[in-house]
Amino acid sequence: MRKSYRVKKEEDFQKVFMQGKSCANRQFVVYVIDKPNQVHFRVGISVGKKIGNSVARNWVKRRIRQSLTELKPHLRQDCDFIVIARPPISGVSMADTKNNLMHILRLAHILLA
Template sequence: MRKSYRVKKEAEFQKVFTQGKSYANRQFVVYVLRKSDQLHFRVGISVGKKIGNAVARNWVKRRIRQSLTELKPKLRQEVDFIVIARPAISGASMAETKKNLMHVLRLAHML
């Protein structure tokens, strides 16, 4: 994902957490903040230390990013959202990761 598609600053993360709405399943929690003046969506990805070591966390982040890249044309464009991975996602295949991410994004009315 290009930089323009990322939520990077701590203040932006906090704004999505405090003002946004959350949706969850067993593998992910998604916080969504609608922004009507935005041209395209922005995403932040958070993977905690309960997932595993740095290699495992980066592996999960790469799979989330790849899934979002494949879903990019279907996603709502006027939102900022944060994807938080839960420990249940460690060891999941790419297909399982994408399926679970699509499920939580449907709950959030993003697809």
């Protein structure tokens, strides 16, 4: 995913946390904020140390990014959102990761039908 599709700055992360709405399931928490003037969506991914060592955290981030890349045409373009991984995600297959991510994005109204 290109850099223009990422939320990178701390102030942008904090704005989404403070002003955005959240949804959660067992594997993920998603915060979303509407940005009506934006050309395309931006996403931030957060994987904490409870998930495991750096290898495990990067492995989870790669799976989330891959799932979002596959879902890109079906996502709302006028929002910023942050995906936070929860500890049960570390032992989940790629298909289950994508299904759980699709579930939470539907609940947050980011994934279009």
